[in-house]
Amino acid sequence: MQAPTSSGLIRQQIQALRPVQQAWLHGRHTSVPKHRGPRLGTRPPHTPLQAAAPTIQKGSESSISQDGASSDAASTSDPLMLDEMDTTASTVYGIQPEDWSHAALSVVVVGASGDLARKKIYPSLFALYYEGHLPEHFHIYGYARSKMSDTEFREYISGSLTCRLSEKDKCGDKMEMFLQRCLYHAGQYANKSDFATLSERMAGTEQDRQRANRIFYLSIPPSIFTDVAACASEAASSVSGWNRVIVEKPFGRDLASFQELSSELSKSLSEDQMYRIDHYLGKELIENLTVLRFANLVFEPLWSRQYIRNVQVIFSEDFGTEGRGGYFDQYGIIRDVIQNHLLQIVSLFAMEAPVSLDAEDIRNEKVKVLRSMRALSMDDVVIGQYRGRKTKSTKLPGYLDDKTVPPDSLCPTFASVALFINNARWDGVPFLLKAGKALASRRAEIRVQFRHVPGNLFRNRLGLDLDRATNELVIRIQPDEAIYLKINNKIPGLGLNLDVTKLDLTYRDRFEGHLPDAYERLILDVVNGDKRLFIRNDELDAAWRLFTPILKEIEEKKVVPELYPYGSRGPVGSHYLAAKHGVRWGDNLSEES
Numbered sequence: 001m002q003a004p005t006s007s008g009l010i011r012q013q014i015q016a017l018r019p020v021q022q023a024w025l026h027g028r029h030t031s032v033p034k035h036r037g038p039r040l041g042t043r044p045p046h047t048p049l050q051a052a053a054p055t056i057q058k059g060s061e062s063s064i065s066q067d068g069a070s071s072d073a074a075s076t077s078d079p080l081m082l083d084e085m086d087t088t089a090s091t092v093y094g095i096q097p098e099d100w101s102h103a104a105l106s107v108v109v110v111g112a113s114g115d116l117a118r119k120k121i122y123p124s125l126f127a128l129y130y131e132g133h134l135p136e137h138f139h140i141y142g143y144a145r146s147k148m149s150d151t152e153f154r155e156y157i158s159g160s161l162t163c164r165l166s167e168k169d170k171c172g173d174k175m176e177m178f179l180q181r182c183l184y185h186a187g188q189y190a191n192k193s194d195f196a197t198l199s200e201r202m203a204g205t206e207q208d209r210q211r212a213n214r215i216f217y218l219s220i221p222p223s224i225f226t227d228v229a230a231c232a233s234e235a236a237s238s239v240s241g242w243n244r245v246i247v248e249k250p251f252g253r254d255l256a257s258f259q260e261l262s263s264e265l266s267k268s269l270s271e272d273q274m275y276r277i278d279h280y281l282g283k284e285l286i287e288n289l290t291v292l293r294f295a296n297l298v299f300e301p302l303w304s305r306q307y308i309r310n311v312q313v314i315f316s317e318d319f320g321t322e323g324r325g326g327y328f329d330q331y332g333i334i335r336d337v338i339q340n341h342l343l344q345i346v347s348l349f350a351m352e353a354p355v356s357l358d359a360e361d362i363r364n365e366k367v368k369v370l371r372s373m374r375a376l377s378m379d380d381v382v383i384g385q386y387r388g389r390k391t392k393s394t395k396l397p398g399y400l401d402d403k404t405v406p407p408d409s410l411c412p413t414f415a416s417v418a419l420f421i422n423n424a425r426w427d428g429v430p431f432l433l434k435a436g437k438a439l440a441s442r443r444a445e446i447r448v449q450f451r452h453v454p455g456n457l458f459r460n461r462l463g464l465d466l467d468r469a470t471n472e473l474v475i476r477i478q479p480d481e482a483i484y485l486k487i488n489n490k491i492p493g494l495g496l497n498l499d500v501t502k503l504d505l506t507y508r509d510r511f512e513g514h515l516p517d518a519y520e521r522l523i524l525d526v527v528n529g530d531k532r533l534f535i536r537n538d539e540l541d542a543a544w545r546l547f548t549p550i551l552k553e554i555e556e557k558k559v560v561p562e563l564y565p566y567g568s569r570g571p572v573g574s575h576y577l578a579a580k581h582g583v584r585w586g587d588n589l590s591e592e593s
């Protein structure tokens, strides 16, 4: 037999590789990481709620059907491109579908009469039900102190449900079917026997299933988290399936209160069962951050101090604390938004590539970023508070005009913070975070400003404002989700004139269909046991260690916030803070930014 030539060998090797490449290209690869977690088993006495099952399922329509609806996905949902993509995500994240044919799911909304439940939880559960993402044997139990019958509860919920896409099929019928699965149980938050009767009622709707899986959503003030966790664990936990508990923020007010809360909760719940929610992690563009970085060759090599001048994470709302002043005044904007939502974004943005997409691997990398942050001092922070303003047509109230706020409150409704990550990748790069209420616009975005082009051939054509001519990547989280890259481009035509323009991926132009609400995504993740987008205890520990000293200093020294008018761009001090680090806020560069 003739010896193969070296080029022939290479050809053979390339041919052998082709099926593998094809499989990757067409998403047929199967070597996906397995979700880790304890196995199902019966709950031994004196242990926390039963451990979470190692099963994750996302949009596996073949095993999920709804009352009166076909289990065939094609007949239950419109062929929306975004929904289809969501379904395939289960393969990417290495998810083993749970067999729901013999299992029931009960979701207990504790604090069922509250604002969050009504605004977010019921609409999200309905959307998941509508789209066919919930198991066939599924019920919602509202639990709170308020007295309500099942019928009154259904009326209460129905006021908050909408058919997001009016042309969708049979929304009214589906809503009715959904409401029939909603039941209400009145009880006290620290009363085990009330939880025991709730459990008996749940057993009634779960009865013919081999496994009863239960989710407890703690949509209540944090002061009663531990009572509820203890009662649910001891008196209402399922012994034939898993029990998972969603804990809402705030997770404490500072390091000490967080540690106390955490230690109290751990007496009733294992880490595995706890799903600490930060709804910003459920937003489409935040989930996409890891994809953008690690699935594109063009970004990751630039993702460091070598090319990035600064990173800005900006949150602004064009309304004040109206209605939530009582809560807000206890916390302030740093605890309400920066210490959690914005810091979580920074940790995802700045982390090293995780070993896999497994939740623990991702969170291991995030926590390293948080623990590498330089300690904050008052020089790194500017705080503000909005004041009232009269316009031609109306009078916009100041923070202190809110009747639920103490008249002399120094609570910051605005803050900007300069963070530094002391590691090899980010040394010296300012991460500027800004959050405020009652500002000029509602937006949340990440802005990545790149360095100047060294020895730029076109510097004479760029005008005096060289900063304006540096590349900027903008990830607009909301509203109008988009990713765009500002580049310098020749203005078409004769001559050589440059201008800044955008490579623009605006979602509404590029993708069909609707984007799921963050709560929808996160509740579904809990059903599926997927913890990637939930916060681990050590992340919170690191976050509180970072912010507690300055929060204390602000309160103890009674630092007076700089006033800014309702509807403005915030206090001037915020610009000085940025300027000190050689930065201009990207959202202020121009209206078209």
Ligand SMILES: NC(=O)C1=CN([C@@H]2O[C@H](COP(=O)(O)OP(=O)(O)OC[C@H]3O[C@@H](n4cnc5c(N)ncnc54)[C@H](OP(=O)(O)O)[C@@H]3O)[C@@H](O)[C@H]2O)C=CC1
Residues within 6 Å of the ligand: 111, 112, 113, 114, 115, 116, 117, 119, 144, 145, 146, 189, 218, 219, 220, 221, 222, 224, 248, 249, 250
């Ligand atoms: N609302 C929102 O937009 C957001 C809320 N969150 C968090 O979600 C959780 C729930 O928020 P939200 O729905 O606004 O809260 P609410 O103040 O509306 O409280 C929820 C329910 O808890 C019960 N409750 C209220 N105060 C007390 C109290 N002092 N002692 C015992 N029970 C009480 C009430 O039910 P009843 O009297 O019937 O028992 C109430 O309906 C909180 O932890 C909050 O921080 C997080 C992000 C956004």
Ligand SMILES: O=C1O[C@H](COP(=O)(O)O)[C@@H](O)[C@H](O)[C@H]1O
Residues within 6 Å of the ligand: 279, 317, 336, 337, 444
């Ligand atoms: O957690 C919170 O978030 C909201 C903003 O959430 P969004 O999804 O509407 O952007 C904020 O208004 C609230 O103060 C805070 O507690």
